[in-house]
Amino acid sequence: MTTLDEQMIVAGAKNCPRMLDKTTYNSCQSRMLLYIKGKKNGRMMLESIENGYLVYPTIKEDGKIRDKKYVKLTKQEKLQDDCDVLATNIVLQGLPPDVYSLVNHCKAAKDIWDRVKLRMQGTKLSYQERECKLYNEFDKFTSIKGESLYEYYLRFSKLINDMHIIGMTMQQVQVNTNFLNALQLEWSKFVTDVKLAKNMYNTNFDQLYAYMSKHE
Numbered sequence: 001m002t003t004l005d006e007q008m009i010v011a012g013a014k015n016c017p018r019m020l021d022k023t024t025y026n027s028c029q030s031r032m033l034l035y036i037k038g039k040k041n042g043r044m045m046l047e048s049i050e051n052g053y054l055v056y057p058t059i060k061e062d063g064k065i066r067d068k069k070y071v072k073l074t075k076q077e078k079l080q081d082d083c084d085v086l087a088t089n090i091v092l093q094g095l096p097p098d099v100y101s102l103v104n105h106c107k108a109a110k111d112i113w114d115r116v117k118l119r120m121q122g123t124k125l126s127y128q129e130r131e132c133k134l135y136n137e138f139d140k141f142t143s144i145k146g147e148s149l150y151e152y153y154l155r156f157s158k159l160i161n162d163m164h165i166i167g168m169t170m171q172q173v174q175v176n177t178n179f180l181n182a183l184q185l186e187w188s189k190f191v192t193d194v195k196l197a198k199n200m201y202n203t204n205f206d207q208l209y210a211y212m213s214k215h216e
Contacts, residue, residue: 025120026165032094036087044080045087045109053084053108084109091116134163138170142182152183153209160205172201179205187212
């Protein structure tokens, strides 16, 4: 079994995105998985991250049972083993030095991924705290005096995106209503017009923004 450093040299992944920043971990994680999926044999690499590396089949030789050597594996087994190495390499390339030093004893992409996820996301309680924080931000979201409609839309979009990343869901009408009601008072006439012109249940806030930007 090769070391992690040797795996990185053998695999030679290029230009992989940064995976880890604790403040933006969820979006970085999603970007990393999408990057891997887009690589050749990406789905096999994702399989390695989600379910672990290939367990070498065993053979009986001279009365002893041992793992097959790489050269004796089937073509499909060799491909999966290579994908295991590539997946490990890509994940490692996304680790800052302080995190890398905590997982350099792991030999499989899944082990590294799980340990890093625990470090970055914490326990279920930590997730609940983040969820509560985002719900609180959503409930208290309001426009800032002097900002343009576009700036307001960008801030709202980022908040909704952060909520989607960790799996939070809300009814479309709830999102749309909050988007409109949090605008400054000078928009009140247009807000009323929009509510009359658009179906708040099947229109998204991007479409509401596009409609209202014509009147800004």
